[in-house]
Amino acid sequence: MSYTTAxxxxxxxxxxxxxPTPVLTxxxxxxxxxxxxxxxxxxxKNNIQGLPAAKFIIPEKGLxxxxxxxVQEFEVEKAAESILQAYAKL
Known part of the structure; x- marks a missing residue:
């Protein structure tokens, strides 16, 4: 999934x-x-190009x-929450 603003x-x-891969720090x-x-x-600080802004394992799916x-941390957090909610319904 990819989203780009104007x-x-x-x-x-x-x-x-x-x-799981190690998180670059x-x-x-x-x-x-x-x-x-x-x-x-x-x-x-998620404006470092090429480094992950967030990382997690989707429970019970092995993903x-x-x-x-x-984008700002709260937007990344909202995206993570949406992904987790979507996979919880599968």
Whole structure:
């Protein structure tokens, strides 16, 4: 899934099966939040191109979700919440 605004902002989501990959951490900090019982790591400075803005495992599905984005953290959090809600209904 990919979303680009009229400006330079973007939000890309990658969802894949497999072993969780380590989160790249140069020049950034993560805020860990519980969203619907799932631990979601949110990058506090998500404007670093090429580094994940959020990362989490979709429970009971065995899927790793990585969000790349330059939008504000609360927008990334809303996207993560929407993804988790959608997969919970499957």
């Amino acid at each position: 400006g330079a902002s973007y939000l890309d989501v990658e969802i894949a099966f497999g072993e 140069p020049d950034s900090d993560f805020d860990t939040k519980q969203i619907g019982g799932t631990e979601v790591k949110l990058r506090l 790793e979700c990585i969000v790349y984005s330059t």
